[in-house]
Each structure stands twice: as C-alpha cells, then as structure tokens.
Amino acid sequence: MFFLIRVGEISLKGGNRGYFEDKLVRNIKRRLRPFKPKLTLSKGRVLLEIQDAAENASMGVLSTTFGIVGYAKATVAEKRIDDVRTAVFHEVECFLETRGQGTFKIAARRSDKSFPLTSHEIAEAIGDDIRARFPEMTVDVHHPDLVVHVEIRDRAYVYGNGAGGPGGLPVGVAGRGILLLSGGIDSPVSGYLMAKRGLAIEAVYFHTYPYTAEEALGKVKTLVEKLSGPCCGLNLYVVHFTEVALAIRRGAPRPQTTLLMRAAMMDCASRIGGLRGALCLVTGESLSQVASQTAQSMRFTGSTSRLPVFRPLIALDKEEIVTTAKKIGTYETSILPFEDCCTVFSPEKPLIRPDFALMQHSYAGLGLDGPVSASIAGMERFWYPPA
Amino acid sequence: MIYLDWAATAPPIPDIHVEACETALELFANPSSVHGPGKAARECIEQARETCAGTLGVAPSNIFFTAGGTESNNIVLSSLLARKAGGSVVLTGIEHPSVYEPANALKHAGFVLRHVKAGPGGIVDPERFAAAVDDTTVLAAVMLVNNETGAIQPVKTISRLIREKESLFSRHVHVHTDAVQAFGKWKLRCADLGIDSLSASGHKLGGPRGAGVLYLGRPLTVVHRGGEQEGGVRPGTENLQAIFGLQRAIERWEAEREKWFSRARELRRFILERVSRLGGARLLVQPDNGSEDDYSPFIMTISFPPIPGEVLVRVMNDRGFAVSTGSACSSRGKKSLRVLTNSGTDDAFAQSAIRVSIGPETKHSDCEAFCGALESETRLFIGKMERR
Numbered sequence: 122m123f124f125l126i127r128v129g130e131i132s133l134k135g136g137n138r139g140y141f142e143d144k145l146v147r148n149i150k151r152r153l154r155p156f157k158p159k160l161t162l163s164k165g166r167v168l169l170e171i172q173d174a175a176e177n178a179s180m181g182v183l184s185t186t187f188g189i190v191g192y193a194k195a196t197v198a199e200k201r202i203d204d205v206r207t208a209v210f211h212e213v214e215c216f217l218e219t220r221g222q223g224t225f226k227i228a229a230r231r232s233d234k235s236f237p238l239t240s241h242e243i244a245e246a247i248g249d250d251i252r253a254r255f256p257e258m259t260v261d262v263h264h265p266d267l268v269v270h271v272e273i274r275d276r277a278y279v280y281g282n283g284a285g286g287p288g289g290l291p292v293g294v295a296g297r298g299i300l301l302l303s304g305g306i307d308s309p310v311s312g313y314l315m316a317k318r319g320l321a322i323e324a325v326y327f328h329t330y331p332y333t334a335e336e337a338l339g340k341v342k343t344l345v346e347k348l349s350g351p352c353c354g355l356n357l358y359v360v361h362f363t364e365v366a367l368a369i370r371r372g373a374p375r376p377q378t379t380l381l382m383r384a385a386m387m388d389c390a391s392r393i394g395g396l397r398g399a400l401c402l403v404t405g406e407s408l409s410q411v412a413s414q415t416a417q418s419m420r421f422t423g424s425t426s427r428l429p430v431f432r433p434l435i436a437l438d439k440e441e442i443v444t445t446a447k448k449i450g451t452y453e454t455s456i457l458p459f460e461d462c463c464t465v466f467s468p469e470k471p472l473i474r475p476d477f478a479l480m481q482h483s484y485a486g487l488g489l490d491g492p493v494s495a496s497i498a499g500m501e502r503f504w505y506p507p508a
Numbered sequence: 509m510i511y512l513d514w515a516a517t518a519p520p521i522p523d524i525h526v527e528a529c530e531t532a533l534e535l536f537a538n539p540s541s542v543h544g545p546g547k548a549a550r551e552c553i554e555q556a557r558e559t560c561a562g563t564l565g566v567a568p569s570n571i572f573f574t575a576g577g578t579e580s581n582n583i584v585l586s587s588l589l590a591r592k593a594g595g596s597v598v599l600t601g602i603e604h605p606s607v608y609e610p611a612n613a614l615k616h617a618g619f620v621l622r623h624v625k626a627g628p629g630g631i632v633d634p635e636r637f638a639a640a641v642d643d644t645t646v647l648a649a650v651m652l653v654n655n656e657t658g659a660i661q662p663v664k665t666i667s668r669l670i671r672e673k674e675s676l677f678s679r680h681v682h683v684h685t686d687a688v689q690a691f692g693k694w695k696l697r698c699a700d701l702g703i704d705s706l707s708a709s710g711h712k713l714g715g716p717r718g719a720g721v722l723y724l725g726r727p728l729t730v731v732h733r734g735g736e737q738e739g740g741v742r743p744g745t746e747n748l749q750a751i752f753g754l755q756r757a758i759e760r761w762e763a764e765r766e767k768w769f770s771r772a773r774e775l776r777r778f779i780l781e782r783v784s785r786l787g788g789a790r791l792l793v794q795p796d797n798g799s800e801d802d803y804s805p806f807i808m809t810i811s812f813p814p815i816p817g818e819v820l821v822r823v824m825n826d827r828g829f830a831v832s833t834g835s836a837c838s839s840r841g842k843k844s845l846r847v848l849t850n851s852g853t854d855d856a857f858a859q860s861a862i863r864v865s866i867g868p869e870t871k872h873s874d875c876e877a878f879c880g881a882l883e884s885e886t887r888l889f890i891g892k893m894e895r896r
Contacts, residue, residue, distance in 0.1 A: 331822035371888065465815055465889045 123197050124179060125272075125280050126167040129190035129288050142167070144291040144319075145188040148353045152182045152507040163274065164232065168195075184284055185351050187317050188291035193270070193283025200236055200277050202246065208279035209247050209269050213255055216267045216281060224261035225251065229271040236273045243271055290319035292353040297321045298431065299394040300403040301386060302357070303461040304340040307405030307434055309348060309451040310442050314433040315403045316352045323355055323397055324348075325390050327362040332463035341461075342503065343454045349505035351449070357503040358393060365389070365492045366466050372487050375468045380422055380475055382466060383413050384484050388425035389493050393500070395427065402426050407434045407442065412471040421480040510874045513830045514712075515655055515689060515807050515865035521714035524756040528716055532749035539746050540737060553746055556755035560721050563758050564706065565697040572741040573751050576720035577688035578606035580707030583722055583730060583741060584684045585610035588647060590729035594618035595646035600632050600661070601625045601850030607649050607686050608846075620644065623850075629793050630659035630809075630851035631802060638669035643677035652696075652706075653689040656847045656863055657792055658807030660690075667702030682726070688712055689804060691721065692761040693769070698723055710754030713761055714867075719750030768868040772805035775866055775875050782879040783810050788890030790857055808864045809848070812886045813856040820862050820885070827881040831862050 126149075131141040146160045146167060156175035161168045169192075171179055176194070183192040196208035209227070216223065229243035238246065247269075251258055258267075272278040300312040302324040312322050326341045338359065345357045362385075369381045390402050406414045413422060423430045434442055446452035511519060535552050537545035553573070561568040574580045585607065588597070599611050601623040615621055622640040626632045632650065641648055648670055650663050667683045674681050684705045690696065691708030698706060704726055710719040722741065735743030761768070780795035790811040793799050812820060817833035824831055848858035864878070 331826050332819050334818065334822065367888070463816065463819055465819065 122171060122173050122176060122179075123195045123278075124169040124171070124183060124192050125195040125278055125283075126169060126183060126189055127191040127286075128165065128167065128188055129286075130290060131188055132165045141188070141291060141294055144294050145186070148188070148291050148293070148507075149182065149186055151353055152186060152350065153179060168197075168278075180284065182350070183286060185287055186291075186353075187287055187289035187319070187351060189286030190288050191283055191285050193280035195278050195280035198277040198279060200233065200273055202238065202243075205243070205271055205273075205277045205279060206247055206250055208277070209251065209271065210254065212269045212279060212281040213251055213258060213267070217255065217257065220266065222257035223259075223266035224264070225258050225267040225269060226260060226262045226265040227251075227269050227271060229273075231273040233273050233275070243273070247271065287317065287351065289317035292316050292319060292351075293321045295319035295321075296400040297323060297398060298401045298403045299390050299397065299399045299428070300324045301390050301405075302326050302341055302344065303405070304337050304344065304455065304457070304459060305405065305461060306439075306446050306452060306455040307407060307410075307442055309344045309405075309455065310445045310449065311403055311405040311433050312348055313351060313445070313449050313451075315431060316348070320401075320403070320431075321355075322348070322352045322403070323358065323393075323399065325358045325360060325393055327360050327386050327389070329363045329366045329463060329466070330361070332363065332366065332465060333461060334459050336457075337459040337461050340454055340457050340459050344451055345503070345505050346508070347449070347451050347454065350508045352507075354507040355505055357505060359501045359503065360389060360393075360496050361499055361501075362386070362389075362496055365489060365496055368489060368492050369487060370466055373483055376470055376472050377475070377480065377483055378466055378468050379413050379471045380418055380480060381484055381487065382462075383418075383422040384425040384480070385489055385493060387422055387430065388489070389496060391426040391428045392493070392497055396497075399428060401428050402430045404430060404432050405434055405442075406432045407437055407439070410439065412473045415473055417474045417477070418472070421475055421477055424477075424481065425484065509828050509830055510878060511830045512864050512866060512870065512874070512878060513832050514867035514870070515658075515863065516832055517711050517717070518714040518867050519869065520711075520716065521757060521760060524714065524753050524760065525716060527756060528749045528753035531752045535748055539748065549748055552748060553751055556751045559755045559758055560708075563692065563696070563762065564723055565699060566723055566725070569739075570698075570723055570725060572722045572724060572738045573746055574707075574720040574722050574738075574742045575718055575747070576711070577604075577686065577707050577709035578720075579742070580709075580720045580722040581606040581684075581686055582610050583732075584682075584705050584707070584728065585614065585647075585649075586731045587728040588614055588619065589617055589731055591646065594620070596620040596622060596642065596644040597647045597649070598622045598624065598637065598640045598645055599649040600637065600651065602630065602632070602654050602657075602659075602847045603649060603651055604655055604686055604688065607651070607684075611649065619646075625850045626654075626659065626661075626852060628852035629799065629802070630654055630657035630848075630853075632661050632666070634662045634665040634669055637666050638673060641670050641673055641681060643679065645681050647682045647684060649684045649686070651686040651689075652694075652701075653687070653804045653807070654847065654851070655689050655807070656861075657809050657851055658689075658804035658865075659792075659851065660802055660804060663703065664701050671702060680726075689807065692758050693765070693804070693806065695765070698725060710750060710757055713754070713757035715757035716750040716753040718747045719754040721754070764868065769805060771868075772866055772870075773800065775870060775872065776803075776805045776808060778872065779808060779864060779866075779875050779879060780810075782875075783882065786812075786879075786883050786886065786890075788812050788886060790860075792851070792853065806866055809861050810864060811853075811857045811861040812890060813860040815860055815886060815889050817860050817862045820860070823885050824862075824878075824881060827885065829878050829881060831864050833862055 159170040198204040227244040535549040539549040706723040708721040
C-alpha cells in the first residue's frame with residue numbers, strides 16, 4: 122500500500138531543503154523499520170510504500186512525525202484514464218462506506234504534460250462518471266465532504282481526504298538538546314514542543330531516592346516512552362542526585378535550597394550536554410508559575426548552565442500547557458501522585474526575588490563540583506527506541 | 509531486615525504452616541462431600557470452629573469461616589442491601605477501609621451515614637458515638653483496636669449505651685466490631701462486649717492467609733448466593749489449610765498470650781521513651797501519661813514533621829527496617845490519612861506518621877537498633893528545622 126505525505130514548512134526552505142527532506146525520510150524509516158518501508162521523494166511529496174499489514178502502524182507514525190502536515194492513503198495507478206477512474210471510484214466507495222452520501226470535488230494536477238487530458242478535463246470527465254455511478258454523491262466545489270485528488274506525475278496518484286500530521290520540522294535538523302524532565306505536567310510538553318522544532322531530545326531525570334519514590338522514576342520512564350515516538354527515539358539519563366541534594370540541605374540557608382538545587386541540576390545537565398554534544402538545555406519553566414520560575418530566580422538557576430536554556434513554555438498559562446499535555450497523551454501519567462521532589466528539600470518560604478550575587482556566592486560556597494561530577498559518573502542510561 | 513510491620517501481616521509461624529500444608533494434603537476432600545474423606549475434612553473444620561468459638565466465648569454455630577477480615581466486614585455491611593427500607597448507619601471515622609468503604613457504598617442504596625471522629629489520642633468518646641444513634645439506625649460499627657494507632661475503642665461501653673437507647677425506640681441496632689487487630693491477642697468475650705457481630709483474620713496471628721472469622725450473634729441476610737457452606741453466610745468451598753492454620757495460631761497465642769503481651773508492653777514502652785527524646789519527634793500519646801491500657805502494646809504511631817511518612821518508610825527500609833505508613837492496605841493513597849486526621853491529630857502529624865508494629869518475635873535489640881537508625885536518619889532534617 123501507498124501513502125502520499127505532504128510536508129509543510131520544509132517546502133519553504135531554500136538551499137537546505139534537501140537536508141530537511143532527507144532527515145524526514147530517515148525519521149519515518151526509523152519509526153517504521155520493522156515493516157521495511159520504501160520512501161521516495163518527488164516534487165515536495167514523500168511517497169511511502171509499505172506492506173498492507175502495517176496500515177495502522179503507518180497512520181500512527183505519520184500522524185506523529187514532525188515535519189509532516191498531512192498524509193493520505195493513495196492508489197498508484199498507470200497513467201491511463203480508465204485506471205485513474207477505477208482508483209477514484211474506490212475512494213468514493215470508501216467514503217460512502219462510512220458516510221452513506223455527501224458532496225465531492227475532484228482536484229486534479231497534471232505535471233506530466235504528455236497526459237492526453239488537461240487537469241480541468243480530468244476533473245470534468247471523472248466528476249461526471251462519479252455522478253452517474255453514485256447518485257448519492259453531488260458536486261460541491263466550495264465545501265465538499267470529499268476531495269479526491271488526482272495527480273498525474275511519473276504515475277497516476279489518487280487519494281482522498283487523508284489526515285493531518287503534527288507539522289513542525291523533522292527531529293534532528295536543529296541539533297541536540299538536553300531536556301530536564303521531572304514527572305510533572307510541564308517538562309514533557311516542553312520536550313515535545315522543542316522536538317517539533319527539530320531538536321533531537323535527550324532527557325535527564327534527577328532521582329533523589331529514598332526521598333522520592335521509585336514510582337516517581339517509573340512515572341518518568343513512562344513519560345519518556347510516550348515521547349519516544351514523536352522524538353524519534355531518545356535516551357533517558359537517570360542521575361542519582363541524593364548526595365547533591367543532601368549537600369545543599371546541609372550547607373545552605375533553608376530559603377535558598379530550592380534555587381540552589383535547580384542551579385545544581387542546570388549545572389549537571391549542561392555538563393551532560395557537553396558530553397553528549399548538545400547545543401542547549403530545555404526546561405518546562407513558565408514565567409511566575411512558582412517561586413523558582415520568576416525572572417530573578419531563572420536568571421540565577423540558568424546561570425550555572427554552560428549552554429543556552431530554552432524555555433518553550435515561558436509565556437504559556439498552565440491551562441494551555443495542560444491542554445497540550447492531554448493532546449500528546451502525557452497528562453494522565455504526569456498527574457499520578459508520585460512527587461518528583463521531597464518536601465524535606467523544600468523551604469517553607471522559598472525566595473521569590475533572590476539576590477543574584479548572593480545566590481552565586483552561596484552556590485560557589487557549597488563546593489558541589491565533586492558531588493555533581495560523581496552523580497554524572499554514576500548516571501544510568503535508558504534507550505527508548507522510536508515507537 | 510528487621511520486621512516491624514506485624515500489624516500488616518505477622519510473619520508465618522513455620523511449624524504451623526508446615527502442619528497446615530500436610531493436613532491439607534491429607535484431608536484434600538471437599539468438606540461438603542458425604543463420603544469418608546469428605547467427612548474427615550469436615551471434622552477438621554468443625555474442630556477449628558470450636559477453637560474459634562472457645563476463644564470468643566460463643567457457641568460454634570455462631571462462627572463462620574470467611575476468606576479474611578475484609579470479607580467478614582463486607583458480609584455484615586452488604587447485608588443491609590437486602591433491607592427493603594433504608595435507615596442510618598453509624599460508624600467511627602477511624603474504621604479500616606474494609607468497613608469504611610462498604611459503608612460509603614451504602615449511601616447509593618439510600619442509607620444515611622454518620623461518622624463519629626475519635627478524640628485526641630485516637631479513642632472514640634462513647635457518649636458522642638451513642639448520641640449519633642437514633643430510631644433510624646440499623647447498624648453501628650466500632651472497631652476494637654485501631655490498626656494504625658493501636659487505640660483500643662470502648663466497644664463495651666458503646667454497646668451498652670446503644671442497648672439503653674434502643675429500648676427507647678423498641679428496635680434492635682446491630683452492633684458490629686472489626687476485631688482484626690485484637691482477635692487472639694486479647695481474651696475476648698462477645699457477650700461481654702455486647703456486640704452482634706465480630707470479624708477477625710488468621711494471618712495477623714501468624715497463620716496462613718485466606719482464613720477469616722465472622723461471629724454472628726443473630727442471623728443476617730447474605731447477598732452472596734450459590735452454596736450452603738458456612739450456613740450460606742460464606743458460600744464456596746472452605747479453605748481447609750488456612751482454617752486449620754488459623755486454629756493452630758489461636759492455640760499458640762492462647763498458650764503464650766501472657767508472656768508475649770507483657771514483653772510487647774516492655775518493648776513499646778522502650779520505643780516510645782527513646783523516640784520521645786528524639787528532636788522533632790511527635791507521638792500520638794506521651795508514654796508516661798498512664799494510658800498504657802488504652803493502647804495495643806503491638807502498635808505505635810510516631811511522626812517526624814516535616815519528613816513525609818512515606819519518605820521515612822523508604823529511608824528506614826534502606827537501613828534494614830520494615831515499617832509502614834498507616835494501614836498497609838492503603839498506604840499508597842492519600843486516603844490513608846483519614847484515620848489519623850480523624851484521631852485528633854493535625855495534618856502535619858498525619859502526613860509524617862509511620863506505624864511501627866511488633867510481635868512475639870521482635871527482640872529488644874531490634875528496637876534499640878531501630879531507634880538508633882531513626883535518630884541518625886531524622887537528625888539532618890529536624891535539626892535544620894529547629895535552627896530556622
């Protein structure tokens with residue numbers, strides 16, 4: 122069977138277009154590898170040929186692969202009007218199976234000018250045939266229920282309404298970023314949105330067992346699994362952070378602990394980013410959502426990173442983030458009641474407008490270099506293949 | 509691993525389990541069968557019934573075997589569903605989920621529920637409880653020993669007050685007690701308690717899981733159908749192995765009760781005194797306020813705010829001590845705070861509480877090691893809090 126895949130923003134690219142297209146083709150291939158897909162690029166379209174048994178798997182992949190704006194199951198026919206007509210009738214029959222009746226239009230394109238009929242003539246001839254054979258179908262060129270596309274290229278391609286893709290850019294075209302993933306609602310959404318802009322994601326989770334439960338780690342693993350499809354596979358690095366957290370708890374004034382912990386996480390994540398050739402860190406921070414996410418707080422917590430910190434949710438309301446989390450299927454996991462941070466590390470009155478110089482001084486005075494390095498040396502890696 | 513979670517389940521008593529297993533292999537026949545092997549199996553179960561009846565001071569015909577305490581409680585609560593008219597159900601706010609949740613479900617059948625909280629220290633005031641009973645009340649449920657706090661409830665006084673009241677509105681109120689944490693450990697007399705039903709379980713005594721007891725002083729309409737076993741109260745082929753093991757566990761407790769009880773008291777006293785001296789520790793009751801008889805010597809609740817109870821459980825687990833937060837049956841949910849907040853404690857206490865429960869095999873050195881580990885693990889967090 123065949124799927125015709127439409128790309129969106131990629132088609133606007135100039136000299137780099139081939140790079141983007143290659144990446145997209147490679148990502149689709151990786152995700153559908155067990156089904157041995159064949160992909161070909163032609164004039165801004167990607168044609169996927171795959172075994173019939175993989176229909177549902179293909180639709181699942183195409184509707185969640187960044188860079189795709191739409192796709193449709195297509196019939197590839199010989200460039201003969203009779204063959205094209207048969208294919209179009211098949212599309213109409215499929216439509217009538219679910220809808221019973223409706224309106225239609227034929228959208229014909231002829232890039233092979235040697236085909237005997239013009240685009241207009243194709244639409245006219247086939248449209249008349251449909252009306253004659255399927256009296257329950259009527260023409261509506263403005264708001265049809267069914268658009269049957271006929272494209273005459275190297276061969277004839279016929280497809281119906283199809284379905285939408287997620288848009289964005291193919292994962293990997295923008296390099297690699299380190300996502301600071303907690304078990305909460307925000308960070309998975311943040312990773313998803315950055316992957317949508319072409320960033321290859323690697324996730325880092327800071328585990329403070331026994332002060333947080335093993336179940337919290339299990340929750341994070343489930344979240345990573347859910348992201349692994351759209352992200353085309355990703356690594357999860359579990360950093361055992363208890364010693365760092367305890368060092369902060371022992372040595373820092375209580376109100377500063379949350380910010381110092383966040384700063385240590387940024388420090389640690391950026392060092393991991395250095396090892397992994399990442400270009401940036403990604404967090405789920407949203408301005409003023411909590412005390413550690415005020416501009417003053419983020420100025421400090423971000424200052425320990427050697428990489429730029431991308432915060433795609435910075436201007437979003439919680440409700441907007443929740444809506445996206447529900448859409449991408451991470452919400453139900455995120456709200457499971459396993460906290461990713463223990464209250465013993467949280468001050469009763471956290472700082473909201475910290476003094477930058479004072480915080481830097483506190484951080485330097487804690488001597489966290491050793492514990493942070495040790496936590497990186499002992500981190501575990503879990504690979505989640507593209508599902 | 510030092511096991512301090514006996515209230516969740518007691519470690520199996522090895523020789524009893526072996527004997528129960530051998531008995532089950534030998535007496536494999538269905539106790540309802542009329543042939544010789546069936547009769548032998550029936551005889552075994554009837555002997556166990558006599559032992560249970562003896563330990564409660566009732567007739568064997570009033571004892572019914574179930575799958576456990578939860579099922580026993582559910583049989584009593586669900587019997588109300590067979591009533592044509594509704595009515596009110598009065599229960600304490602500290603009941604085990606196996607009473608509390610089925611009672612909640614009765615609301616959908618039109619019953620009115622009245623929850624009576626315990627006072628400070630986790631003990632229900634009998635007058636307050638009896639005041640909630642009126643001429644619409646069909647069932648009152650008060651547990652005997654609370655599974656989270658160890659607080660012994662004044663069941664006898666409560667039933668006496670209810671009996672006095674019911675004479676005014678000339679109808680009988682069914683008084684049920686969940687005695688899962690008390691059965692076998694105390695010498696109980698149902699007539700003395702003034703109750704109509706009582707539930708108990710075998711695995712809390714070191715017997716096998718899968719055997720519970722339901723004492724019924726008066727018949728109930730049972731919702732489950734499909735067999736005549738246990739007089740139709742609990743249809744289904746009897747679990748001979750577990751029932752036999754339950755009998756043996758009761759016998760063991762009866763023989764050793766005084767010794768085990770007084771040793772548990774000493775250990776409880778030791779733990780509470782040591783813990784009360786730790787910085788930031790909070791106890792449900794102070795060890796020296798003369799209330800020792802009001803609590804089970806086998807169960808203690810201690811709290812180290814702001815350290816969450818579940819965190820302390822994990823920390824202590826890593827140090828080699830098995831303790832739990834609240835009820836083991838629901839310690840993963842926030843609902844588990846219900847019993848403590850209904851026991852007169854504040855939220856900070858409830859959030860940070862852990863349950864330490866001991867048994868006959870608990871050694872003094874275990875308790876000493878536990879207190880030492882508790883001190884070293886809580887010092888960092890409590891110390892910081894005090895300096896703030």
